[in-house]
Amino acid sequence: METDASNGQAKLELTNVRKNYGEIAAVCGVSMEVNSGEVVAIIGPSGCGKSTLLRCINHLETPTAGKVRLGNQEINYDNPRTIPHGRELALFRSRFGMVFQQFDLFQNKTVLENVMVGQVVVQKKPVDMARKVARDYLDLVGLSGMDDRHAQDLSGGQQQRVAIARALALLPEVLLFDEVTSALDPELVGEVLEVMQKLAKEGATMVLVTHEMAFARDVANKVIFMDAGLIEQQGSPKDILIAPENKRLKSFLARFHGNSAG
CATH class of the missing domain: 3.40.50.300 (P-loop containing nucleotide triphosphate hydrolases)
Known part of the structure; x- marks a missing residue:
């Protein structure tokens, strides 16, 4: 993408x-x-x-x-x-999109939910639109197909890439x-x-x-x-x-x- x-x-x-x-x-x-x-x-x-x-x-x-x-x-x-x-x-x-030293992901949420949450809660995007945007940016950071994995099950590098996707999804x-x-x-x-x-x-x-x-x-x-x-x-x-x-x-x-x- x-x-x-x-x-x-x-x-x-x-x-x-x-x-x-x-x-x-x-x-x-x-x-x-x-x-x-x-x-x-x-x-x-x-x-x-x-x-x-x-x-x-x-x-x-x-x-x-x-x-x-x-x-x-x-x-x-x-x-x-x-x-x-x-x-x-x-x-x-x-x-601005901010990516921190620590990943600050919701460990009990899926990868897809973590990237969607800011779009839905802060930007008030429709869920379907937020889901599409989230998948686009997960693909960009090399995590396509991992939508349903929970953050706690990912490596540190994968979690940080989810955090980057989350920041990008807000279109800063x-x-x-x-x-x-x-x-x-x-x-x-x-x-x-x-x-x-x-x-x-x-x-x-x-x-x-x-x-x-x-x-x-x-x-x-x-x-x-x-x-x-x-x-x-x-x-x-x-x-x-x-x-x-x-x-x-x-x-x-x-x-x-x-x-x-x-």
Whole structure:
């Protein structure tokens, strides 16, 4: 199945986004742009604010300050009156598809039901339509014919591919991936990365937090290196991963030399 991944997408812009937890600053003024059809990989050491930034993009975490714009819709967190609530916020979030480190599937539901549920409950699609869309995206991620399997009976890689299908079925404009291979056994990582690479080739707009340096090098249009809540360097995969200038980035990448980044 071919997707319309590049259709109807909008540019994503972050301006001076900050996120504090009390006295702790997790994200310290991040500005970045993601163009339609672009794949942006965010790398950096654990605890540097990568996942928090990702969750700020679709308001799973409410930024302390800054602006998030998707197309012609902007949320200005410096002005609380512009922050949407209720259904308006739900509609904004629905423009993003989020895939987490953990699969967050309903273990007592079938594969098909897991991919249908958001369409029926959130988007109010008719059940027959949701079922067809679910099967289309299960086919895309290589799980056709597994409709009636329960999530608890699947491998970790299969569960993560169901989670990707679930996100795709909501037809988001931007896909967000938060370390989606980190909970998988090494032999299962490849099957998930293969699906993500296919999506990238079809023109999906993607922002991914990852430690898979070879994948970032081969698939991303732009790589962002974060440290201590800030963007320390950003540029092409070649500039960041092959010929880095930042001393802290060089130190971070040294652990991957001879492994996935080489």
